[in-house]
Amino acid sequence: MAVEKRREGETIVLRLSNGPVNALSAGNGFVDQIAAAVDEAAGDPACRVIVIAGAGRMFCGGADIGDFDGAPTQVSRVRDVIAAVEACEKPVIMAIHGMALGGGLELAMAGHYRIAQAGSRLGLPEVTLGLLPGAGGTQRLPRLIGAGAALDMMLSGKPVTAEQAASSGLVDRLVDDDVVEAALEVARGAPPLRRTGALPVPVDLAEAVDARRAKLRAGLSQAPARIVDCVAALSDDLAAGLALEARLFGELMRSEASRGLRHAFFGERTVARIPGLAADVRPRDVRRVGVVGGGLMGTGIALALLNAGVPVTMVELRAEALSKAEAAIRKTIQRDVEKGRIGQDAADARMAAFTSATELEALAEADLVIEAVFEDMGVKKQVFSALDAITRPDAILASNTSTLDLDAIAALVADPSRVVGLHFFSPANIMRLLEVVRGRDTAPDVLATAMALGKRIGKVGVVSGVCDGFIGNRMFEEYLRQVYFLLEEGALPQQIDAAMERWGMAMGPCRTMDLAGHDIGWAIRKRRAVEQPDRPYSGVIDRICELGRFGQKSGKGIYVYPDGRTAQTDPEITRLIEDYSAEIGLQRRAIGDEEIVGRCLLALVNEGAHILEEGIAYRPVDIDMIYLHGYGFGRERGGPMFQADLMGLPAVLDRLRALAAGRNGWAWTPAPLIERLAATGGRFGDLDFQDGNAQ
Numbered sequence: 202m203a204v205e206k207r208r209e210g211e212t213i214v215l216r217l218s219n220g221p222v223n224a225l226s227a228g229n230g231f232v233d234q235i236a237a238a239v240d241e242a243a244g245d246p247a248c249r250v251i252v253i254a255g256a257g258r259m260f261c262g263g264a265d266i267g268d269f270d271g272a273p274t275q276v277s278r279v280r281d282v283i284a285a286v287e288a289c290e291k292p293v294i295m296a297i298h299g300m301a302l303g304g305g306l307e308l309a310m311a312g313h314y315r316i317a318q319a320g321s322r323l324g325l326p327e328v329t330l331g332l333l334p335g336a337g338g339t340q341r342l343p344r345l346i347g348a349g350a351a352l353d354m355m356l357s358g359k360p361v362t363a364e365q366a367a368s369s370g371l372v373d374r375l376v377d378d379d380v381v382e383a384a385l386e387v388a389r390g391a392p393p394l395r396r397t398g399a400l401p402v403p404v405d406l407a408e409a410v411d412a413r414r415a416k417l418r419a420g421l422s423q424a425p426a427r428i429v430d431c432v433a434a435l436s437d438d439l440a441a442g443l444a445l446e447a448r449l450f451g452e453l454m455r456s457e458a459s460r461g462l463r464h465a466f467f468g469e470r471t472v473a474r475i476p477g478l479a480a481d482v483r484p485r486d487v488r489r490v491g492v493v494g495g496g497l498m499g500t501g502i503a504l505a506l507l508n509a510g511v512p513v514t515m516v517e518l519r520a521e522a523l524s525k526a527e528a529a530i531r532k533t534i535q536r537d538v539e540k541g542r543i544g545q546d547a548a549d550a551r552m553a554a555f556t557s558a559t560e561l562e563a564l565a566e567a568d569l570v571i572e573a574v575f576e577d578m579g580v581k582k583q584v585f586s587a588l589d590a591i592t593r594p595d596a597i598l599a600s601n602t603s604t605l606d607l608d609a610i611a612a613l614v615a616d617p618s619r620v621v622g623l624h625f626f627s628p629a630n631i632m633r634l635l636e637v638v639r640g641r642d643t644a645p646d647v648l649a650t651a652m653a654l655g656k657r658i659g660k661v662g663v664v665s666g667v668c669d670g671f672i673g674n675r676m677f678e679e680y681l682r683q684v685y686f687l688l689e690e691g692a693l694p695q696q697i698d699a700a701m702e703r704w705g706m707a708m709g710p711c712r713t714m715d716l717a718g719h720d721i722g723w724a725i726r727k728r729r730a731v732e733q734p735d736r737p738y739s740g741v742i743d744r745i746c747e748l749g750r751f752g753q754k755s756g757k758g759i760y761v762y763p764d765g766r767t768a769q770t771d772p773e774i775t776r777l778i779e780d781y782s783a784e785i786g787l788q789r790r791a792i793g794d795e796e797i798v799g800r801c802l803l804a805l806v807n808e809g810a811h812i813l814e815e816g817i818a819y820r821p822v823d824i825d826m827i828y829l830h831g832y833g834f835g836r837e838r839g840g841p842m843f844q845a846d847l848m849g850l851p852a853v854l855d856r857l858r859a860l861a862a863g864r865n866g867w868a869w870t871p872a873p874l875i876e877r878l879a880a881t882g883g884r885f886g887d888l889d890f891q892d893g894n895a896q
């Protein structure tokens with residue numbers, strides 16, 4: 202961490218150097234170093250112009266998000282530096298390369314002249330963290346590019362290219378070559394002392410604010426509404442606007458939504474780190490991937506790979522199914538062309554990287570093979586035994602199983618260290634979650650390769666140990682258990698779905714199961730009824746299955762789908778549920794949203810705690826990221842384990858104990874980890890990974 206200072210004639214170049222993104226960290230004193238360096242240059246009689254640039258990959262990635270959990274005074278140091286730059290009596294030129302985001306762009310806007318290198322990107326992504334640009338962005342950006350364009354940038358959080366920034370007036374000059382050299386050239390002339398904060402209020406202010414305000418949608422995050430409020434308050438009194446912005450930023454920073462979104466930001470990066478993996482472990486080279494199985498899953502997986510430029514060989518033993526899969530792949534890629542997402546050349550390149558065969562022998566040269574055949578141990582065993590003989594001994598063999606024992610599958614291969622689980626979620630080309638299942642013998646570099654491949658194809662890879670259902674589905678089962686108990690006790694599907702969606706799930710559980718299809722769940726319940734007779738499910742869902750109502754794909758499930766897509770409540774199901782309650786002698790009662798949400802969430806938390814204790818998940822955040830990216834858990838809510846910490850584990854434990862004393866109390870025995878943490882004032886978030894278990 203340093204502000205590197207270099208003198209070039211009458212110009213002082215300050216280069217920000219603070220880790221990978223040059224974040225404006227107050228906590229480690231970096232911001233104070235910038236302030237001191239600017240102050241020193243401003244007072245240096247031999248210095249006429251100051252240039253500020255970034256070291257390494259970019260100009261600056263913004264304020265340090267980690268500081269937002271600290272004292273508010275830390276954050277305000279960023280504002281002080283930015284104010285000092287704008288007020289400086291010597292021209293300050295900003296030389297932008299790579300990225301200027303958030304506080305980084307706010308710093309740049311406080312400069313008197315901006316030069317950006319072609320290809321760099323500039324943006325105010327604070328809204329994605331449940332925040333507003335809190336270091337002058339809401340007051341300066343509209344003055345530079347107009348209120349409408351500024352609001353669009355701040356409300357979307359999407360960066361613009363340097364080229365767009367040059368044409369909108371956000372930057373004054375665009376260069377292809379070294380941006381600092383270009384800044385020095387400008388410095389040799391007479392750079393202006395133009396203060397952004399002194400520019401007039403844009404003429405489109407009222408119209409732009411009204412239009413964006415009308416489009417605001419209700420949500421847990423108040424950031425969009427507060428961004429509009431700040432822009433609406435734009436006036437000649439810059440200080441008043443900045444004060445409002447700082448106050449609202451503080452409120453948002455403390456909000457649950459922003460805390461959840463920040464947890465998600467760091468969580469997505471944390472899960473990529475595999476604890477205990479030696480630093481010298483390198484992923485293997487993956488040049489061609491084999492996909493076995495041309496069903497819905499295999500097709501989605503092939504698409505996910507092709508879309509990221511990974512060549513695929515698909516093997517499907519039935520020629521007819523293979524040509525169907527190939528046609529589906531071609532159609533989906535072509536649809537991307539029609540929608541303008543890619544050009545025809547890119548589509549052709551994707552199809553050119555696809556080959557197919559009806560014989561497993563075609564996979565002899567594949568670097569990694571993903572099996573996506575029918576979820577049956579017998580079928581999987583056949584495929585793996587064959588693959589073991591056909592593939593290169595160093596090729597990685599992956600199974601897409603969602604419930605079967607990966608170690609049993611690996612046992613069929615002479616070298617089980619080359620077997621790993623790659624559990625994609627359907628549709629595999631869309632869903633971002635990839636559960637990477639670490640078997641008992643999976644080699645470290647095989648695990649690293651699986652994670653690297655996930656990253657390459659744009660997935661959030663999360664490692665899970667082997668257990669029935671792995672992390673995601675094992676927890677989901679407890680969630681569904683409560684959903685079906687709620688149905689028999691008095692709630693109706695539409696009420697449960699509405700409560701969960703209002704709370705923050707992308708889709709309620711009954712709709713989700715209708716979409717996923719009930720047939721697999723029914724088969725699993727039948728198996729579990731034998732294996733775990735002491736952990737029953739409500740029979741109400743089996744009654745629905747017995748009617749052949751397997752969900753959206755069969756036109757009927759818990760809901761009906763007259764147009765094939767839109768769920769409508771069905772009086773027949775209401776009757777069925779009420780009759781079922783009567784049949785088991787249960788007096789139906791009114792159940793409120795709070796109970797619905799509480800039970801669904803606590804079921805996840807309690808099972809999550811067991812999973813942590815068993816070492817199936819490395820860290821609580823791994824569980825949270827699985828729920829955000831695979832199960833539609835609201836990003837602003839951060840994830841189930843994060844929610845438990847917000848609630849406080851003593852409160853979680855009290856509620857579990859109260860539920861354990863009630864109906865089906867067996868399902869609520871508190872996980873020992875929760876008891877332990879609650880007793881010692883601990884939090885899930887403080888758990889660290891050690892030797893296979895969360896400690």
Ligand code: 3H9
Pocket residue numbers: 221222224262263264265266267276277279280300302303304305307326327330332333334335336338467470471
């Ligand atoms: C803000 O500025 C508020 C102000 O308006 C008001 C203040 C008063 N802080 O993503 P990567 C870490 S809010 C702290 O893998 P990439 C990241 O965790 C901020 N840490 O790299 C990771 O750490 P690790 C507005 C940060 O090349 C490492 O850097 N800015 C920050 O794929 C590498 O990150 C944003 O929202 C940060 N600001 O992508 C931008 N940024 O190695 C957030 C990164 O330990 N950042 N880290 O896992 C990004 O979007 C991407 O990091 C970026 C680079 C595009 C910059």
